[in-house]
Amino acid sequence: MAPRPARILALFAVLAVQLAVLPARAQNVPVTDWTDADLATAAALRDRALKGTSAFDHVSSLTTEVGPRLAGSPGDEAAVRWAMNRLGKLGFTGVRTQDVLVPRWVRGSTEVTMLGPAAQTLVAATLGGSIGTGEEGIEAQVIEVASLDALNALQAGDVKNKIVFINQRMERTKDGSSYGSTVKNRVQGASVAGNLGAVALVIRSVGTSDERFAHTGRMVYDMSAPRIPAFSLSNPDADALSRQLKTNKQTRLRVKSTAREMPPAWSANVIGEIPGTDRAGEIVLLAAHLDSWDLGQGALDDGAGVAIVVEAARLISRLDRKPSRTIRVVLFANEEFGLSGAKEYARLIGDEQAKHVLAMEADTGIGPVIRLETQVAPESLGAIEKMRAVMQPLPVPVEGGTNTASGGADIGPLRALGVPVLDPVLDASLYFDVHHTMNDTLAKVDAKVLDQSVAAYAVAAYLAATKQGDFGRLAPVPFDR
Amino acid sequence: MAPRPARILALFAVLAVQLAVLPARAQNVPVTDWTDADLATAAALRDRALKGTSAFDHVSSLTTEVGPRLAGSPGDEAAVRWAMNRLGKLGFTGVRTQDVLVPRWVRGSTEVTMLGPAAQTLVAATLGGSIGTGEEGIEAQVIEVASLDALNALQAGDVKNKIVFINQRMERTKDGSSYGSTVKNRVQGASVAGNLGAVALVIRSVGTSDERFAHTGRMVYDMSAPRIPAFSLSNPDADALSRQLKTNKQTRLRVKSTAREMPPAWSANVIGEIPGTDRAGEIVLLAAHLDSWDLGQGALDDGAGVAIVVEAARLISRLDRKPSRTIRVVLFANEEFGLSGAKEYARLIGDEQAKHVLAMEADTGIGPVIRLETQVAPESLGAIEKMRAVMQPLPVPVEGGTNTASGGADIGPLRALGVPVLDPVLDASLYFDVHHTMNDTLAKVDAKVLDQSVAAYAVAAYLAATKQGDFGRLAPVPFDR
Numbered sequence: 001m002a003p004r005p006a007r008i009l010a011l012f013a014v015l016a017v018q019l020a021v022l023p024a025r026a027q028n029v030p031v032t033d034w035t036d037a038d039l040a041t042a043a044a045l046r047d048r049a050l051k052g053t054s055a056f057d058h059v060s061s062l063t064t065e066v067g068p069r070l071a072g073s074p075g076d077e078a079a080v081r082w083a084m085n086r087l088g089k090l091g092f093t094g095v096r097t098q099d100v101l102v103p104r105w106v107r108g109s110t111e112v113t114m115l116g117p118a119a120q121t122l123v124a125a126t127l128g129g130s131i132g133t134g135e136e137g138i139e140a141q142v143i144e145v146a147s148l149d150a151l152n153a154l155q156a157g158d159v160k161n162k163i164v165f166i167n168q169r170m171e172r173t174k175d176g177s178s179y180g181s182t183v184k185n186r187v188q189g190a191s192v193a194g195n196l197g198a199v200a201l202v203i204r205s206v207g208t209s210d211e212r213f214a215h216t217g218r219m220v221y222d223m224s225a226p227r228i229p230a231f232s233l234s235n236p237d238a239d240a241l242s243r244q245l246k247t248n249k250q251t252r253l254r255v256k257s258t259a260r261e262m263p264p265a266w267s268a269n270v271i272g273e274i275p276g277t278d279r280a281g282e283i284v285l286l287a288a289h290l291d292s293w294d295l296g297q298g299a300l301d302d303g304a305g306v307a308i309v310v311e312a313a314r315l316i317s318r319l320d321r322k323p324s325r326t327i328r329v330v331l332f333a334n335e336e337f338g339l340s341g342a343k344e345y346a347r348l349i350g351d352e353q354a355k356h357v358l359a360m361e362a363d364t365g366i367g368p369v370i371r372l373e374t375q376v377a378p379e380s381l382g383a384i385e386k387m388r389a390v391m392q393p394l395p396v397p398v399e400g401g402t403n404t405a406s407g408g409a410d411i412g413p414l415r416a417l418g419v420p421v422l423d424p425v426l427d428a429s430l431y432f433d434v435h436h437t438m439n440d441t442l443a444k445v446d447a448k449v450l451d452q453s454v455a456a457y458a459v460a461a462y463l464a465a466t467k468q469g470d471f472g473r474l475a476p477v478p479f480d481r
Numbered sequence: 482m483a484p485r486p487a488r489i490l491a492l493f494a495v496l497a498v499q500l501a502v503l504p505a506r507a508q509n510v511p512v513t514d515w516t517d518a519d520l521a522t523a524a525a526l527r528d529r530a531l532k533g534t535s536a537f538d539h540v541s542s543l544t545t546e547v548g549p550r551l552a553g554s555p556g557d558e559a560a561v562r563w564a565m566n567r568l569g570k571l572g573f574t575g576v577r578t579q580d581v582l583v584p585r586w587v588r589g590s591t592e593v594t595m596l597g598p599a600a601q602t603l604v605a606a607t608l609g610g611s612i613g614t615g616e617e618g619i620e621a622q623v624i625e626v627a628s629l630d631a632l633n634a635l636q637a638g639d640v641k642n643k644i645v646f647i648n649q650r651m652e653r654t655k656d657g658s659s660y661g662s663t664v665k666n667r668v669q670g671a672s673v674a675g676n677l678g679a680v681a682l683v684i685r686s687v688g689t690s691d692e693r694f695a696h697t698g699r700m701v702y703d704m705s706a707p708r709i710p711a712f713s714l715s716n717p718d719a720d721a722l723s724r725q726l727k728t729n730k731q732t733r734l735r736v737k738s739t740a741r742e743m744p745p746a747w748s749a750n751v752i753g754e755i756p757g758t759d760r761a762g763e764i765v766l767l768a769a770h771l772d773s774w775d776l777g778q779g780a781l782d783d784g785a786g787v788a789i790v791v792e793a794a795r796l797i798s799r800l801d802r803k804p805s806r807t808i809r810v811v812l813f814a815n816e817e818f819g820l821s822g823a824k825e826y827a828r829l830i831g832d833e834q835a836k837h838v839l840a841m842e843a844d845t846g847i848g849p850v851i852r853l854e855t856q857v858a859p860e861s862l863g864a865i866e867k868m869r870a871v872m873q874p875l876p877v878p879v880e881g882g883t884n885t886a887s888g889g890a891d892i893g894p895l896r897a898l899g900v901p902v903l904d905p906v907l908d909a910s911l912y913f914d915v916h917h918t919m920n921d922t923l924a925k926v927d928a929k930v931l932d933q934s935v936a937a938y939a940v941a942a943y944l945a946a947t948k949q950g951d952f953g954r955l956a957p958v959p960f961d962r
Binding site: 060063064065066067068069073074075077078079081082114116117118119120121123210211212213235236237239240243244247296297438439441442443444 | 541544545546547548549550554555556558559560562563595597598599600601602604691692693694716717718720721724725728777778919920922923924925
């Protein structure tokens with residue numbers, strides 16, 4: 001969704017009204033959260049972003065010059081160099097890396113074949129973290145189940161020596177909430193099937209597209225379960241397998257993968273800052289992740305997020321009226337394979353954690369931002385409404401929200417330490433079409449939509465970095481992911 | 482486009498008017514092309530098809546139980562068995578095969594890598610008929626050109642020992658007419674590049690989608706040119722290569738293919754008939770092709786065509802009022818690799834060619850049919866307008882057309898012998914998104930749209946098989962494709 005002229009006009013109307021009432025309010029109302037000049041600067045920043053930013057160029061450069069960047073791969077190394085260079089060139093200060101040890105999994109080759117009158121090669125991906133099958137592969141009869149719950153309800157006798165096929169479709173939703181209910185097939189499926197004696201797991205991709213792409217993503221083996229290889233099928237291929245099973249219950253699959261675990265490798269978080277003025281020791285953190293899955297170019301996941309937070313910070317650095325707090329951009333290592341960078345950052349943070357006033361993350365594609373969720377001290381919710389009022393023309397609703405947002409995976413460890421989070425919610429209707437597939441390319445990035453997201457992040461970051469008083473602290477909790 | 486209730490109502494209105502005027506016309510106007518009963522039967526046939534046909538089930542069965550069926554492959558053999566069984570079960574008569582010797586090309590594996598700070602694997606397809614590179618592959622600098630004409634304008638010095646990249650985008654059109662102007666890159670590119678000393682050819686896919694699928698298709702080596710391997714890149718990958726070349730003119734590619742030519746193999750045309758009544762020796766031929774490319778399931782190309790012509794004929798066989806001519810369905814072998822089946826059919830036809838009153842082909846996807854083109858004797862154009870009037874509610878315009886239609890590739894040899902052709906033009910706006918890709922699957926087939934195409938083909942075939950008098954003959958020409 002691109003910002004339309006009507007919205008921009010509406011915004012000027014709002015601004016005009018605000019400016020008209022400024023003198024009266026300035027005289028009668030004590031400044032609590034922001035001065036009117038702060039709010040006017042944030043509104044101007046928003047409009048500046050809507051006129052066009054360099055965000056698309058950041059994603060284009062990262063996806064073209066680096067491309068795929070799975071943790072620990074040569075692409076990951078190249079991405080760290082790219083980020084250092086780019087933040088330096090853009091005028092960030094304190095550009096530095098933070099070494100992070102990351103697991104290294106190598107996909108190798110994947111082959112899934114549906115046997116029958118004529119063998120058909122299915123479009124499949126080995127799930128991230130899966131063991132391989134060995135060169136000989138595995139051939140077995142298929143048993144189809146509708147969900148992980150349905151699998152859990154089976155007896156070992158139904159499953160033993162078979163290939164389990166979990167055929168549950170992820171439905172399209174605007175906020176991506178359907179991901180949570182299907183991703184467990186990917187994460188836990190192999191261990192549940194392994195415990196029942198299955199020889200391999202095949203799932204319908206956790207993704208919404210009917211294009212023929214398999215969605216990868218991380219799976220995890222339970223300590224106690226036999227390890228079996230795990231694969232996903234594209235939606236059309238899951239359809240084909242299910243149709244074949246309807247006419248022939250004895251349908252067999254042959255699966256082969258040369259996936260393997262390698263020794264851990266060094267990667268790095270890349271950090272750069274826009275220094276604050278009078279409260280430079282206090283930090284507003286903007287997060288995205290630098291790694292990507294190996295199949296695609298990582299344009300949406302998470303090249304777009306990198307571009308949004310880098311560009312939001314860059315636009316703030318160009319303002320005449322600088323923020324009083326420091327804006328710190330952290331491009332985390334290895335989100336996909338277990339949040340290594342996020343955990344290491346939180347581990348190293350020490351006393352500085354109390355200086356983290358707020359954290360925000362961008363990791364659900366290009367946008368647009370459709371609302372602003374939070375998890376802040378309840379006393380700050382009035383300030384949040386003022387923040388949303390500046391975003392309203394994007395449009396973002398001023399009211400609503402449950403103040404229970406997680407904020408995203410990479411800022412999870414900070415949130416667990418008590419750091420409040422803002423969560424600009426991006427429209428994810430199309431995100432799960434390309435998420436974790438070969439099709440996550442620059443062709444799916446709309447520069448105008450990305451600019452709108454930059455506008456929202458820039459407003460939120462600027463206002464967080466200028467706010468009188470903080471957003472409180474959350475109750476610390478153990479971080480167990 | 483699905484038939485809407487409004488259209489169906491409109492059709493009943495048209496019918497009511499026709500029925501109201503029938504007696505008067507029947508008394509005053511001599512029957513020339515069709516009786517009113519013929520026309521009413523055709524209209525009822527159309528409405529029967531719009532209510533829902535078995536066409537989707539035919540495509541589903543072919544793509545699920547057989548899948549890819551490249552000429553000479555095990556899938557091709559399975560497809561011939563499938564077609565024999567299906568035509569038999571549906572009640573066709575004279576179900577038989579006609580042996581056809583077909584070339585056999587095997588794709589093997591394809592790897593195209595863009596070298597740079599981090600090597601990126603590009604989504605590519607070896608073009609059909611290309612030689613392989615050997616296990617060692619080929620690595621060379623890339624030279625980008627905008628078109629085949631631009632390549633033709635270069636000197637050998639510019640191209641020698643390089644990999645030529647023809648970066649011309651196929652534009653989206655409703656009738657697919659943009660295919661003709663870009664497909665020459667695929668067919669002739671390798672020989673033009675080879676003559677200039679290039680070591681390999683890479684083209685932007687001849688296809689309209691921005692999904693990450695490479696489009697394959699046949700290429701041909703000139704006798705006189707050095708043979709070099711030829712590849713296509715998906716549109717997003719062609720974009721990526723072009724962007725990389727903008728920042729680094731020295732960009733190199735590594736290409737590898739294990740493609741190879743095998744000895745020719747036996748395949749078959751599959752033929753079945755709906756026998757005519759008083760003119761059973763005269764034939765209306767309905768054509769589609771049974772082979773497909775190896776990458777996809779061949780759902781649109783040409784599973785849909787097979788379903789349309791089989792189902793149109795089947796619906797006609799269920800009428801109380803049988804056609805006087807015989808309707809012959811021919812599912813041709815090996816359209817993709819040089820029309821082997823079509824040429825063999827025309828070679829074997831002998832004296833029977835004069836008995837072929839008309840030919841029609843379905844080979845541009847699922848539809849809907851948007852107009853009816855022709856190449857018939859000019860005296861028959863009045864009859865064509867009457868035929869279109871029955872199709873009008875689909876909607877199909879009654880007027881227009883240039884009477885210069887080719888009718889399609891597989892009926893080309895018949896047309897060259899002088900057989901007139903009807904050419905129901907299918908909406909091809911989306912066809913070239915999936916054409917010749919891995920993404921040509923059943924997920925792209927809309928049963929309702931397919932039913933509309935069946936309606937159009939059934940009406941045309943029925944009226945052709947009942948028409949008083951024929952459609953004339955065309956001037957015979959050499960068939961040189």
